Amino acid sequence: MKKYMISSSPTRKERSLFTLVENKSAYTFDRGELNFFETHQNAENVNLVFDNFVLTSMLKGKKVMTLPHQPSFDYLPGESVILPPGELMKIDFPEADLDNPTQCLALSISDDLIKKTVDNLCEYFPKAETWGQWQIDYSTFHLTNTQELADTINRIVSITKKEKR
Structure with missing residues (x-):
């Protein structure tokens, strides 16, 4: 399956970093945060760990991700991970260095917004009775990006950066 990439942001210079491990730049808005x-x-x-629902996407480099009750896996560009609130991620950065930094984005979305969206889907766009209700399936947590997912994430990033200027 082809992996679709998310646009990476420019790498920060060492003197502008607060820390060399998981240095964070954040864009905060009413119902979430883009990191x-x-x-x-x-x-x-x-x-x-994030307090809210989170969608992470690898932009550059490699992580080894360990999640509760899951075997460790390589997390690479062109892949995303969706996690529920409070899910602990243990992360290794086996290849990161000053010349080859690892980059990842995390879109944290308010649980209230997620719940309202699912409730609206159930009310206004119900599934056939045999399919059950709309719900989030956390068992599918590690995804290979499709073109649609990559385009959507890139659009969210673009809008967020423009709004916060």
Whole structure:
């Protein structure tokens, strides 16, 4: 299956970094936050957790991701991960260095917005009775980006950056 990439952001120079591991740039809005993370050195067992539903997408480099009750996996550009609120990610950065930083984005979305969206789908666009209700399936958490997903994420990033200027 072909992987579709998300546009990466320019790599920050070392003197403008707050930290070399998971340096974060954030764009906050009413019902969520768009974060860009860069890691500029090899690191292991870095913990990351979000209070809300989160969609992460790899932009550059490689991570080894470990999630509760799942085997570790290589997380590469062209892939995304969807996680429920409070899910602990343990992350290794086996290849990150100053000349080859790892970049990832994380779009955190308010649980209220997710719930309202699912409720609206159930009310206004119900599935056939045999298919059940609309719901989020967290068992499908590691995705290969489709063209549609990559285009949507790129559009969200573009809109967010323009809104916050």
